[in-house]
Amino acid sequence: MSDIFKELADAVMTQNINGTVEKTKEALANGTPALDIIQKGLSEGMKVVGEKFETGELFLPQIMMSAKAMNGAMEILQPELAKGDGSESAGLCISFVQAGDIHDIGNRLVSTMLGANGFTVKVLGVDIENEVVVEEVKKADADKVLLVGSALMTTSMLGQKDLMVMIGEEGIRAKVKCMFGGAPVSQGWIDEIGADGTAENAAEAVIVAKKIM
Ligand code: HCB
Structure with missing residues (x-):
């Protein structure tokens, strides 16, 4: 995993709400595609959170914080993702x-x-x-x-x-x-x-x- 994707995943895993948003902005500014930020970074962190919840290493309040961190990043990424090509409705x-x-x-x-x-x-x-x-x-x-x-x-x-x-x-x-x-x-x-x-x-x-x- 490249550094920025690891940092994004870590920010979600450590429930770092501000950090997740900051890293997301940084990745976008560096030209990282929004979908890569989600799939290679944030979602990977969320996967680990789910596994740790299952094994009892993390508890519900922590998952809620990770979800909040991810949602904060999504607020920034949604407009990027929503940029369509203006083609006819599929x-x-x-x-x-x-x-x-x-x-x-x-x-x-x-x-x-x-x-x-x-x-x-x-x-x-x-x-x-x-x-x-x-x-x-x-x-x-x-x-x-x-x-x-x-x-x-x-x-x-x-x-x-x-x-x-x-x-x-x-x-x-x-x-x-x-x-x-x-x-x-x-x-x-x-x-x-x-x-x-x-x-x-x-x-x-x-x-x-x-x-x-
Ligand atoms: Co939640 N939770 N959770 N949770 N949660 C899961 C889902 C568990 C698997 C965690 C675990 O035990 N390992 C587990 C379910 C176990 C099971 O039934 N097998 C679980 C549980 C048990 C619970 C509660 C019951 C906990 C409790 O209260 N004791 C409770 C349930 C509340 C309820 O729904 N009634 C609960 C609550 C929460 C929150 C609120 C803390 C939070 C959700 C916040 C929110 O969504 N607004 C949360 C979270 C974040 C998770 C995990 C950690 C991550 C889910 C997530 O957002 N993933 C999840 C662990 C996991 O999934 N492995 C855990 C990231 C997104 C991007 O991935 O898979 O949702 P995704 O979507 C993908 C993909 O599936 C596909 O594309 C998406 C984008 O790439 N896709 C589609 C999705 N929908 C599609 C539709 C299509 O047509 C096509 C593709």
């Missing part, structure tokens, strides 16, 4: 985090990247019930809609399976493409529930979205 996305789940850092990042790459993105937010998603699909003024659902917990991920069932029962499967992601989501899970795709990160999400739409 389609409508409805983006949301599954019910019971408030982890929104990754979902916001994916939504921003899709917006920057020509998609029209309606962001529903966190803790969204499947009924709300289905209503939004029905209301949407589009022949086809891409659902961009995130779940960061094994519990909330189960809601994705219920959503696929509900979409079938409501007779709207032909209108929607379903791309789900988040740490516990695997291709095996996507195949099992009959969704259309997943992605490891925001850059891959754009590629997958364009492929399946």
Whole structure:
């Protein structure tokens, strides 16, 4: 890992809120692409935070501080990421985090990247019930809609399976493409529930979205 990416990761890992923002500004000023700052720096730090939380080396207040640090950096990076190429709309996305789940850092990042790459993105937010998603699909003024659902917990991920069932029962499967992601989501899970795709990160999400739409 290059020095600046290591420093960004360390700043998130050590819950250094001001330091994360400063390092992010420094990296941008040096011409580091915003997406690299996130994927090679900040997200790597967040991965370690998650591992340390699992092993009991870090506790919830510390994760909250790391998330605050990451969000501070994202405030600066979002406008950079959102700079699109002005091309024609690639389609409508409805983006949301599954019910019971408030982890929104990754979902916001994916939504921003899709917006920057020509998609029209309606962001529903966190803790969204499947009924709300289905209503939004029905209301949407589009022949086809891409659902961009995130779940960061094994519990909330189960809601994705219920959503696929509900979409079938409501007779709207032909209108929607379903791309789900988040740490516990695997291709095996996507195949099992009959969704259309997943992605490891925001850059891959754009590629997958364009492929399946
Ligand atoms: Co949270 N948490 N957390 N957490 N948290 C996780 C998710 C655990 C895995 C940590 C662990 O145990 N190792 C764990 C879940 C375990 C499980 O179910 N397997 C966990 C837990 C247990 C909890 C609480 C229950 C803790 C508690 O209260 N005891 C609680 C749950 C609250 C709730 O949701 N009801 C909780 C709370 C928190 C916060 C509030 C402190 C904070 C969230 C702040 C926020 O989001 N506003 C938090 C955080 C930050 C994490 C970790 C450390 C990082 C998540 C993150 O932001 N990653 C996480 C550990 C981990 O994920 N390994 C931990 C960085 C982003 C950029 O990555 O994976 O979200 P991402 O998104 C990627 C990728 O997945 C993909 O692209 C994104 C961008 O590159 N992607 C998609 C995402 N969505 C996509 C959709 C698509 O269609 C396509 C691609």
